[in-house]
Amino acid sequence: MNPPRYPQGHALLIGVANYQQVTNLPAAILNDAQDVAATLTSPSYCGYESKNVVTLLDSEATRAAVLNSLAELATRAGTDDTACVFFSGHGAVVGPHGAEDSVLVTVDTNLADIEKTSISSDEFAQALSQIKAKRVLVFIDACHAGGAAISKTLTDGKGHEFKSGYSSNTFAKLATGSGRALMASCRASEVSTVFSRARNSVFTTALLAGLKGAADKSNSGFIKLFDLFNYVAEEVPKQIPDGQHPIFKADNLEGNFAIALSQGGKKSAASSLIESSASPEDLWVTLELALIELYPFGPRDQEIWSRAGGDLSRLEFHSTGRAAWHSALRKLKQGGGGRSINFLTLLRIALEDFSNHPTLAAMNSPGN
The missing domain is CATH 3.40.50.1460 (Rossmann fold)
Incomplete structure (x- = not known):
């Protein structure tokens, strides 16, 4: 490895x-x-x-x-x-x-x-x-x-x-x-x-x-x-x-x-592991925190939103990356943000950029 x-x-x-x-x-x-x-x-x-x-x-x-x-x-x-x-x-x-x-x-x-x-x-x-x-x-x-x-x-x-x-x-x-x-x-x-x-x-x-x-x-x-x-x-x-x-x-x-x-x-066990029994809402929160950490400038950072199949024109402008991610993921959960983007496409594009990120890897495991 x-x-x-x-x-x-x-x-x-x-x-x-x-x-x-x-x-x-x-x-x-x-x-x-x-x-x-x-x-x-x-x-x-x-x-x-x-x-x-x-x-x-x-x-x-x-x-x-x-x-x-x-x-x-x-x-x-x-x-x-x-x-x-x-x-x-x-x-x-x-x-x-x-x-x-x-x-x-x-x-x-x-x-x-x-x-x-x-x-x-x-x-x-x-x-x-x-x-x-x-x-x-x-x-x-x-x-x-x-x-x-x-x-x-x-x-x-x-x-x-x-x-x-x-x-x-x-x-x-x-x-x-x-x-x-x-x-x-x-x-x-x-x-x-x-x-x-x-x-x-x-x-x-x-x-x-x-x-x-x-x-x-x-x-x-x-x-x-x-x-x-x-x-x-x-x-x-x-x-x-x-x-x-x-x-x-x-x-x-x-x-x-x-x-x-x-x-x-290297991450601590507490921060890197996501229980397979986590609720869907917990997974969304965890993904949001990971994306804020890895793409601090928001969905436009490294064009992750577009690469995941999203449409940036459907997102609202926010002055901080944290606020932009919260708004974008809330829209995504409601079915907006672009025809081809969803939780999994966003997660997998992030994993392409940060393949060794433990939290993303755990979220992509079969149990989740």
């Missing part, structure tokens, strides 16, 4: 520790990018396809290569996919006081000509806006402090110096756009801690644990956006009390959408 996969997941991981002309960072920064990539592609954890995950480390992470990889991600990720961008490295604050902006510092950044050799927040935001996926999540782990050697400045040893990190304005800019969200390792006034001899930064340690299943406290079989941030936001301050607080920015999110499998899609 093939292990569960999450083929709609795409990611770009960037880690820079050894800069050509800028202060270096701890080796943990490279581990961060590599370990997140390994977790995303593991069939035991997130289930992403290896071909959909690109990693750029140190010399690979030039300004040109990062921009090209973002453009390639925009080409590769479809409308109904999930796209994640992870960056661990330096950020630099630029601009006048009160109107600070930030740049992403690539391996070849020259502080003497920082505007032309780094990636501005406008360039980064523009690259993200080209990604067609309805769900885009950006992770920023920057403004690093290695052990007790806390520094909030970025220098090249030649007299050029910038404040390290990212401004609040930049965080908001990178999260702009429908279905966009940003998770950063710390507030603009804080540092992202890396303990001496630790494999990962404190932020990425918590992120990895969350992606490996700790964030899926309900054992739903999926890592969901808000659950992941809530877990990371609770865990990091346990290690750095009153010193580091992850932040979350989002724009026009429809709900707590899934971004990966949890422990390879």
Whole structure:
């Protein structure tokens, strides 16, 4: 039996520790990018396809290569996919006081000509806006402090110096756009801690644990956006009390959408099994909950309603996916929604998309 996969997941991981002309960072920064990539592609954890995950480390992470990889991600990720961008490295604050902006510092950044050799927040935001996926999540782990050697400045040893990190304005800019969200390792006034001899930064340690299943406290079989941030936001301050607080920015999110499998899609017995004696109404409720989870944008998400034989023109418009599903299934139970669609066609099309989803599989069993 093939292990569960999450083929709609795409990611770009960037880690820079050894800069050509800028202060270096701890080796943990490279581990961060590599370990997140390994977790995303593991069939035991997130289930992403290896071909959909690109990693750029140190010399690979030039300004040109990062921009090209973002453009390639925009080409590769479809409308109904999930796209994640992870960056661990330096950020630099630029601009006048009160109107600070930030740049992403690539391996070849020259502080003497920082505007032309780094990636501005406008360039980064523009690259993200080209990604067609309805769900885009950006992770920023920057403004690093290695052990007790806390520094909030970025220098090249030649007299050029910038404040390290990212401004609040930049965080908001990178999260702009429908279905966009940003998770950063710390507030603009804080540092992202890396303990001496630790494999990962404190932020990425918590992120990895969350992606490996700790964030899926309900054992739903999926890592969901808000659950992941809530877990990371609770865990990091346990290690750095009153010193580091992850932040979350989002724009026009429809709900707590899934971004990966949890422990390879493993669900608890209580959540994955449907008793064969369940009433027809119970089955409708269970299908509705599953569809809201898997297609959070409603019956138009991945065109599931049309593929199941339905007619979208017969459905009413609703501002949220949850409301749209409730209305559509109520109409379907009454015989509406299209001549060729019914409970079974909708269930079987969902199973084609998520063949290893335990709840859908149980509903399709002979006993039901």
